[in-house]
Each structure stands twice: as structure tokens, then as C-alpha cells.
Amino acid sequence: MSPPFSRRDAGEQSLPGRFAGQRALVTGAASGIGRAVARRLAAEGATVTGLDLDAAGLEETFAAIPGARHIVADVTGVQAAGAAAEADVLVNAAGVLERHDFLEHPLEAWQRTLAVNLVAPQRLSRAFARARIDAGHPTERSHPGAIVNVCSIESFVAIPGHAAYTASKSALLLLTRAFALELAPHGVRVNAVAPGVTQTGMNAALRADPAQAGALRERVPMGRFGTPGEQAAGICFLASPEASYITGATLPIDGGWLTQ
Amino acid sequence: MRVRDAGPGSAAEPAGAGRGAAPGPVTASGPIAASGPGEVPAPVAIVTGASRGIGLGIARRLSAAGTRVFGVARGPGEAVHMQCDLCAPGAAERVLAAALEAHGRVDALVNNAGLLLEEHCWAQSDEDAEAMVALNLTVPFLLAQAAARHWVEAARPGTIVNVCSVESQVGWASPPHAVYAATKGGLLGLTRALALELAPHGIRVVAIGPGPTTTAMTPDVPELATAIPLGGRPATLEEIGDVVAFLVSDAARYMTGEIVYVDGGYLAR
Secondary structure (H helix, E strand, O other): OOOOOOOOOHHHOOOOOOOOOOEEEEEOOOOHHHHHHHHHHHHOOOEEEEEEOOHHHHHHHOOOOOOOEEEEOOOOOHHHHHHHHOOOEEEEOOOOOOOOOHHHOOHHHHHHHHHHHHHHHHHHHHHHHHHHHHOOOHHHOOOOOEEEEEOOHHHOOOOOOOHHHHHHHHHHHHHHHHHHHHHHHHOOEEEEEEEOOEOOHHHHHHHHOHHHHHHHHHOOOOOOOEOHHHHHHHHHHHHOHHHOOOOOOEEEEOOOHHHO | OOEEOOOOOOOOOOOOOOOOOOOOOEEOOEEOOOOOOOOOOOOEEEEEOOOOHHHHHHHHHHHHOOOEEEEEEOOOOOOOOEEOOOOOOOHHHHHHHHHHHHHOOOOEEEEOOOOEEOEOOOOOOHHHHHHHHHHHHHHHHHHHHHHHHHHHHOOOOEEEEEEOOHHHOOOOOOOOEHHHHHHHHHHHHHHHHHHHHHHHHOEEEEEEEEOOEOOOOHHHOHHHHHOOOOOOOOEOHHHHHHHHHHHHOHHHOOOOOOEEEEOOOHHHO
16 A cells, blocks of 8 residues: 655745734644644744643743743633734634543533633634724724634534534534624634644544554545644634635645545 | 524524414414324423423424423423523433423423524623523533433433524624524534434434524514525424424434524525
8 A cells, every 4th residue: 555645744834924013822832733833823924922721831832932922821811812802813722622421421521621612712702803893994904813713623523422522613613604704894804724633632642542543544535644734834824814815714624534 | 782582593482472473383384284294203302492482383393293392491381391490500400300200201302492692792791602602502411411311221212402503504793693603503513423422322313403483573684584585584483393393203213413404595595
């Protein structure tokens, strides 16, 4: 069998200057997709604020980016909302996945998942939108404003044991569309990516088990897992002026998972 | 901020309320059929939000088909058998226990109760958002869990119908209610997740997605009705109830994880 087609480095070459003069807030910036987005936005000229509860992870993300701002705080809190109000680009990348059989699913796990994956993006997008609108007509603002939410293939299909995650990511899909619809007249674009299985800490244990990793990989038409950099490439595109006519869209970045 | 108990996906008022409509289960095309050809109705069904609107319509339609309905709502009503706050701790277990005590069995759960609080997406309060997430998402999660645990333990099949909305698919800008749309999108995701997990136990989980539905408020929004390709009018409560009756009957026995939009072509535009 030939090796799977792979150009995974191609998606990780930054476009210098694309976000020059823009301020970006990235949640979940201490690891995984959030880290890759934060680094890429910085490499493309943005002044980046990374928010996460993991202080050491934030340090590592921004080790080579001296101007970056670190906020160690809960993503649902007022400090996070304050940072969102000051940004030109908001990337809601913080997310949690707790696996439980539905019949034994603890209510607390359901509520934690909804808080991080749904309520936090809602609150941050609310603060972002309010500040944009207060700043005046879209044509008078230096940057119109763009939000990118990290949804999931589970915004479209379910995976057993992921009841809370599937519900929260499906909710985030509609949050994306409804915010996009309502904010379009105000010049604020709202989009999302829908990652498939991506090499992050969220699924590290699963990928470390050869049998489980193999079975999972077989479900991906492209025959491999995605990289955080490949997610960041799509997220940065949607946040950039190149996507100026795109709003309410959810871009699957999933190696073809949703085609089957 | 205007407050309604329900959005396009779950009407706030009974059909024809205050407008002189004839009482009883009559549709535009004639009397309600007890059930479709070959359909075996569910013997006992829990219906939440049964005091009015779509919930009352569902309760009436299922009763007409021969289902014993256990209606639950915060306030009283002709189809309400238990008044309770579904968001209170332990409410799901209490509802299931009360339905089992009343009828000895439960075959279907219709998660209809919902809350719509209209507000601009940049202004909706935390309290309002939390209230919608609680009733529109967490309550169906907990009721489904209570019912599924019972069915698995008793080794019985069961059916769950979640009342979603066209807003499980698209946004609704005027009047604005983005968080409501998010909760209805989440309920569709929950439908798919539970369908996969509970299929091995013979439990089906499906959703219905109403568009604008006849309530006392819809005549106030004429442009909304003209957006409906089929007849240029909102759905009647009976038209929603008919599809729920099908979904809980054995005629839908191979359906799970699906949403059926009943929207007069709204989403096809």
C-alpha cells in the first residue's frame, strides 16, 4: 500500500503581514489548535493575546513571540470578555471533550462541556460584537472584525460516548450561523472550521493506542490525522481579508471524514 | 426585550386562541385520523410543555391516536398531569417515576418544553442565555437519560422525540435570538449522539423541526407567513402533531438520528 497523500507542511507556511496592525484574541492558546493559531497569527503580523488556564502552556506557545500578551483566566469569565472587546479578530479555540457513556454521563461533565464549548464563545462573541458596534459604522473602523469558532465534525455527525461534546459543537455551529446573520449588517464576519481528528492533547491517549489509532485512521478517507497547523491555516484564512465575502460558513478540515 | 415561551420551533399559544377557532382536533383538511394505515401508536408517552402551543397540539394528537399521554408543564392545562419546574434538581427522575406510577409503563418521551428569549446577540444577558440552555438543552439531556436508563434496565424499547426547529439549521435575525438557535442546534446534535449510543438498546431518538407555527403571535408578523412556500401560512398545531404521532409510532421503526423538518418549505428557499 502506498503511503497516504500528504502535504502537511504546505498548510503551515505563513503569509507575512496578512494581519499587520490587527489585535487578535485566541482562547485555548496554551496547546493544540489554539497554540497553532496564536503562533500563526503572530507570524502574520497580528498582536496576539492568548488566553488559557495553563500558564506554562501559554509561555511555551509564545516563547519566541516577545510581544504577545498572556491571560491566565477562565474562558467564561469577565477578564476574557474584556479581552474580546479589545480585539479585531476573535478565535474561539478553547474546548473540552469528556467521554462518558450516556447512561452514566454525569451532569457536571455535561455542564462543564457546555460552559467551555458553547457559553464561553457566546459570551466572548457578545463582548466582541458589542465593542465593534459601539466603535461605529463598519467603514469607519480600521478593521471590520472577524470571529472564527472551532466547531468539529461532530457539529454534523455524532461519535458514541461524546453526547455533551456533540451537543455543544452542534450548538456552536448554529451560534456561528445565527451570529453571522445578525452581525452581517454590522460588518462583522462570523465563521467556523470543523476539524476532524487532529493531533492534539484532546485525543493523545487514543492516538497512543496502536489498535485504536489504526481503527480511527481507517475512518479518515485521507488515511491520516490532521495537524494543528492545518487547522490554523483554515482559521487564519477565514479571519483574514481574503475571506471578506464569507460569513456564516463552517469549513470542514477533516481529511474527508464528512464525505462518507 | 420581548419574552415568549417558545419560538418558531415551539409555539407559545394554542391554535386559534382568542380567534374564535372551533375547539377540538380538526385540521384544515378534515378530522384527525386516529392513526395512519398500519400505524401502531405508542401506548404511553410523556410530553413536556403540554399546557399550550405545540406541546398541547402533540398531546391532543397522540391522545386521538390512542396513546395515553402524561403531560408535564409548569402551569395547568387540559393535557397536564404533572405540574413541575423541569429545571429543578431531580425533576427528570420525578417525571419518569410519576408517569410510570400513573400508567405502569412509558414508551415514548417527547421533549417539547422550550424557552425563547429574544434579544440581540450582543446584548443577551447571562441569565437569559443560561435559562435557555437549561430548558432547551439540559432538561432534554436529563429526561432522555432517565427514560433511557429505565428502558435499558427493563429491557424495553423506547422512542425519544426532540422538538427542534428550523433554527437547528439556520439563524433567525428578526426578531433576533441567536442563543435560542444555538440551543436548538445543540438539541439536534444531542439527537444524533443519543441515536448512536442508544440504538443497540432498541431505543430510537429522532427530532422534528417545525418552522413558524400558528400561535396568537404569528399574525403580527405577516412577512413571516409570506416566507412559507406552502400556502403562505404557518403550520397548524395539528400539522406538527401528525408528524410527531408518526415518529413515535411503529411506522417510524427504522428511523433514528434523523430530524424531520415540518416547515412548509421554509428551509428549501
